[in-house]
Amino acid sequence: MAGTLGVESAVPRDQPADAAGQATTVALRKPGTELPGESSPRSHGTRFEPAEEPAVRPEPDDSAQHDLGGPPTSVPGGSPPVDSPPAGPENEDEPPRRRRGLLVGALVATAVVALAVTSVFTVDPVGRIFGLGGPAVLPTSPAPAPITPQLVLHGVDPAAAGPTEEGLSAALAPVVGAAGVGTLHGVVVDPASGQSLWSASPTEPAVPASTTKILTSAAVLLALPADHTFDTTVVAGAEPGTVILVGGGDFALTATPEGTTTLYSPEPARIADLAAQVLENSGGEPITEVLVDVSRYSGPARATGWDDSDAPSTYGGFVEPLMLDGGRSDPLVEPSVRLSTPASAAGQALADELGGATVSVAEEPAAAEAAVLGEVQSPPLVDLVEAMMLVSDNVAAEMLARELALHEGEEPTYEGAAAAITTVLGENGFDVSQLSLFDASGLSRDNLITPNLLGDILSVTVHPIDESDQARSAALRPMLTGLPVAGASGTLADRYQTGSAAGRGWVQAKTGTLSSVNTLAGVVTDQEGKLLVFALLSSGTSVLEGRPALDAVATALRECGCR
Template sequence: MPPGRSDLVGRLGDPGPPSGPQVAVGRPSMSGVLDPEGVARERPAQVDDRETVALHQPGTALPGELSPRSQGTRFEPAETRAGVGSAPDDATGEDLGGGSPPEDAAPERSDGADEPPRRRRGLLIGALAAAAVVALGVTSVFTIEPVGRVFGLGGPAVAPTSPPPAPFVAERVLHGVDPAATGPTAEGLTAALAPSVGAAGVGTLHGVVVDPASGQALWSASAQEPAVPASTTKILTSAAVLLALPADHTFDTTVVAGTEPGTVILVGGGDPALTATPDGTTTLYSPEPARIADLAAQVLEAAGGEPITEVLVDVSRYSGPLRASGWDDADAPSTYGGFVEPLLLDGGRSDPLVEPSVRLGSPARAAGEALAEALGGGAAVSVAEAPAPADAAVLGEVRSPPLVDVVEAMMLMSDNVAAEMLARELALEVGEEPTYEGAAAAITMVLAENGFDVSQLTLFDASGLSRDNRITPNLLGDVLSATVHPIDESDQARSAALRPMLTGLPVAAASGTLADRFQTEAGRGWVQAKTGTLSSVNTLAGVVTDQEGKLLVFALLSSGTSREQGRPALDAVASALRECGCR
């Protein structure tokens, strides 16, 4: 079990009234239900001769397929479980990931970086914790033999020599949230939001609330006007990358033979999760990242005993300035931003397992030194701007985790370096220059090709660290609505491609950059949203389910107030949506 999983379950508390999904997993007991960690849960309701427990699962896999984030959970088509219900064509995912860390080191200009988590806490539990948050989403149903039948209660006494009870078996079937839920009226929602959107801490607000099933805006405030988005920019970056590249795409790091005997060239391929941590270590990005040790083992085998005397580092894959327009000099390197090179370890962090930690000024060289050490030490290391020879023999190669996992980790931690690397890879994919400018152009082009209105979009980076970026709430709302839209004939390919982004949206009071927020708000455990923070700019965009089970999309971009004022003010707006019936 990944670190912090049981902690996240315990922190969620009661996610809402009985009408909402329950987080109740585990074996029946005399006093209730205990989950595998021993945490007491509410007893499940009786259904005929069985007990039923509602539970959310990440839905990025089609029925019957194995999801890479499901930790081995196989989603079975509903028709194979007679009498239990029908599964949707596809399941929406929720999320989980790392917890929020302390504020970053930049004076109030904390984001672009949104304080990524101290440690990732496992991908699946955030999805479970998000309850009904996921759009038109998925609920797993466990059917469990009655307590008396499983444990032999209520019948003749069991002799001490009797065999133990049969193993506990759970059956899972996915159910979609009803897209026909009535939801709020525009008038009711406007009245319900008035106190929170009018609070002083909100400052100047650009925002929109959308019914993703119909695409109708139920409430808006200057939603058509562009505003500084901070790290909600990453919603557009993630969407463009997922629309342009396959979900299982990987970023490969190779070692090739140099032109001189004993020389090898380490070639960066854009993997932010590459690591030199020991085998078996779960990193901030993945439990199974590509490892320098594996590269070294392949190189030593290919060398056949010939000593390696020099390691060259090829960083020619990317080009352009070290910082984007709208960045301060202090933004890179810092605890939240770094130089974007196609070769680095653990996002270029000085401490691979701590977030935040200062990003290195020469991340590619550090990767080369790690390879030299893994090869036995003693090899000289130098960084080469020129590319490795095209016909060089490949001595070793390792692959990143799948694209969907890299996107998820980037979103949960609000990792600026990973966002910029993904955007550079997108630029290369669509024929743009692998620079800040080219990456911004690639994001804009891919979104436009997929039907989104980018007429008022201005991007200078992919992470949101630039204060020069401008995005309308309407565009953020449109992208999120497409992400959670029912997968049907009207929008099947686009929604299916965007679905994995949902697991990267932090869960209020539970995961990612929202782990330390919403602690006393009604949105606790129900709001899933990408955060954003710059000096005097606070943003929040995501999804929430109201009291009647209606899924709503929201995008809130505020300015003119401090982080200490703006964040709780936006949390209150999102929580007002959760409390809404609003007619």
């Protein structure tokens, strides 16, 4: 079963640290393997690169506003100030502002699930070294000497009895009854046995916000091979000098220079490589026109339950099978405004590489027999799922779901993608009888998921890979590396700083936020080394109240012995 990250001592973000003693634990990416059940087939090795702060602190991933702990800041794209109370739909949690090197907190928790240990790094302090916290505190004394990261192993205890139902109920009563929690639907599960240890309306569907992505990731990983890639091709057009750029679902495609680590991968497919192939294979004929083929997907621009302001915005965009860097206006800044015509922008990037050809959208799909002039492949599926989960990327989630729909014989629309997710989960033994999906990202307020379904999926994900459930658990393992780590990575980077600091490094969870909806679902290890799964869906309170309230619940699980 999976291990969990441990915190050796917590440093409040608004207090300077001493040169020694005040350290915080953060996990970084472990070199991947190709073994079944492992997190990823990558082989790039651990990356230890600081996140870079932009000049203006923008709004993170899939919401109209956020509580990031800094002064209110206006963001392009029609979003209100980041510290304002909820005013728009999805209000997803804070990722690192600029993810150079894909700083992944939860990575080792999955990569070593079979060994029941987790590798973590102790650094001092996390916020200043990695740019994971809020604005830097001005020093009042000389800066402490640099501290070398120290590898620490924290394992789960297979013999740990875990909390009793009575003990856990008593421990959770004060935090689940807090005003900030609002109306709570939730469950706490022992994944080793599948036993529910605590629950609140566990079979009643509730609005999941971005914890919907747990279902999307699970369905995609269950249906497609871990090393599956998405291809982008250029084929010859019907007229001399014309080529057609055909989108194949790769949202990580980029026009950034060779060697640039993007928000999705250190080794994405690049437009420059496509152009080089086209120039080599076109026989020296000048390329005068680039047509863009976006026929792979269909359907409305926005899903049921979305507002018009959701796309394009800093957190959502139009879903086309061809785009660069998730359709962002700034390829290296996570919360930058998404483009209204991402496919045309990708076509323009190719045209620029080819010497300035004109660009237009193809009126007809490329002919099946057209000569292929160039082709590039996306990073493997497991890497894309991990990156999507870590920063709660709505556009990436919707594109992965469209590809799942095509694989399952459904229409490549929001409706078809939702149907495909539901079908795959049902075929793999999960109870989808009360599931209502209208998108794959969680932006739709019409989505309804039970805590039991989220808990069941996560329980299978961390279940020991044995004969009882080998195929499902092995397939779902990679999802864990995308779960943000409290106080360290992804959308939990700026949380668990003060009142819930005991959960830092131990709580690994997918976040979700809509106006008046706050959700959190993941894993945590209690004081006895017992791994627990939890799913918490709350409504009726603001983000400023709801997030810390749910963090307190997860932290109470971490602090539990609970007999």
